[in-house]
Amino acid sequence: QKEVEQDPGPLSVPEGAIVSLNCTYSNSAFQYFMWYRQYSRKGPELLMYTYSSGNKEDGRFTAQVDKSSKYISLFIRDSQPSDSATYLCAMNLSGGYNKLIFGAGTRLAVHP
Amino acid sequence: NAGVTQTPKFQVLKTGQSMTLQCAQDMNHNSMYWYRQDPGMGLRLIYYSASEGTTDKGEVPNGYNVSRLNKREFSLRLESAAPSQTSVYFCASSDHNSPLHFGNGTRLTVT
Numbered sequence: 001q002k003e004v005e006q007d008p009g010p011l012s013v014p015e016g017a018i019v020s021l022n023c024t025y026s027n028s029a030f031q032y033f034m035w036y037r038q039y040s041r042k043g044p045e046l047l048m049y050t051y052s053s054g055n056k057e058d059g060r061f062t063a064q065v066d067k068s069s070k071y072i073s074l075f076i077r078d079s080q081p082s083d084s085a086t087y088l089c090a091m092n093l094s095g096g097y098n099k100l101i102f103g104a105g106t107r108l109a110v111h112p
Numbered sequence: 113n114a115g116v117t118q119t120p121k122f123q124v125l126k127t128g129q130s131m132t133l134q135c136a137q138d139m140n141h142n143s144m145y146w147y148r149q150d151p152g153m154g155l156r157l158i159y160y161s162a163s164e165g166t167t168d169k170g171e172v173p174n175g176y177n178v179s180r181l182n183k184r185e186f187s188l189r190l191e192s193a194a195p196s197q198t199s200v201y202f203c204a205s206s207d208h209n210s211p212l213h214f215g216n217g218t219r220l221t222v223t
Contacts, residue, residue, distance in 0.1 A: 043204075049211065099160065100155075
């Protein structure tokens, strides 16, 4: 079993939809949780970063962490065609961004 | 300000050939990393260098060697390429309080 599981999709939604992306993990010691966005033929870029449980909002994006269920989510409101990308969850044990464990990524397509 | 630059962008090798993937960063970061990305597997850490002069194995180091040439440059070498090393390779850099900054990858095919 992988340490981090993520549905690869693809997920196809119309413009303006609310998108929910999720990851589950097995190591209860993970403390730091991140979401990266990766456009085609580009490197991943950090989208959201949260510590421990709770919610974090940044514009149209909301990250949620439920440590009791070992489940993290990324919500995208009012989705746009420019949101079409692969979204990777990542997490690690200690502070900082080193030695992240990544999910396989979910491919999202937002249609005009 | 280029960030993280990887060369080459594409490469095709025959089984048994060797090559070195180059990575340079201009953000004065202490730490540098090499990941590989395969369909369905996500990004997996091959080697990392926490600071100039140090290197450590990651999750999948077999078949690879690295050199931290100086603070800016971190290279990945395949001594005898195998088809299982066909992948997209990403270099990244970071500092203690900064997120990983990735390059745009090297797409390697081993036939």
